[in-house]
Amino acid sequence: MSKKIYVGNLSYNTSENSLRDIFSAYGQVDSVKIITDRDSGQSKGFCFVEMANDGDAQSAIQGTNGRDVDGRQLKVNEAMDKPRRDNNRY
Numbered sequence: 001m002s003k004k005i006y007v008g009n010l011s012y013n014t015s016e017n018s019l020r021d022i023f024s025a026y027g028q029v030d031s032v033k034i035i036t037d038r039d040s041g042q043s044k045g046f047c048f049v050e051m052a053n054d055g056d057a058q059s060a061i062q063g064t065n066g067r068d069v070d071g072r073q074l075k076v077n078e079a080m081d082k083p084r085r086d087n088n089r090y
Contacts, residue, residue, distance in 0.1 A: 001054075002030045003050070003051050003057035003078070004078075005048065005051060005061060007046060007048070007049055008074070009045065009072050010034070010069070010070075010072060011071055011072045012042065012043045014043070016033070018069070019032045019047060019049060022067075023051070026056055026059040027052055027053070027055070027060065028051065032050075035047060
């Protein structure tokens with residue numbers, strides 16, 4: 001089962017391909033998704049990386065947290081599920 005990792009403090013110039021290259025050193029990368037502003041398309045400075053399994057994800061977190069990429073120190077940890085919104089409020 002894949003494991004999702006949060007990667008913060010990204011440079012606006014960091015690409016999904018460069019992140020895939022960095023994280024693939026720790027195991028199989030299923031996906032990389034840089035989060036962008038809906039209106040401008042500009043990176044919001046963070047992304048999510050999905051690793052193939054928990055062991056690879058833990059290795060990637062330990063190996064990349066604090067690493068300098070494009071002049072910024074990455075903040076890497078296990079992604080937390082976003083709380084669900086209650087759209088039925090009155």
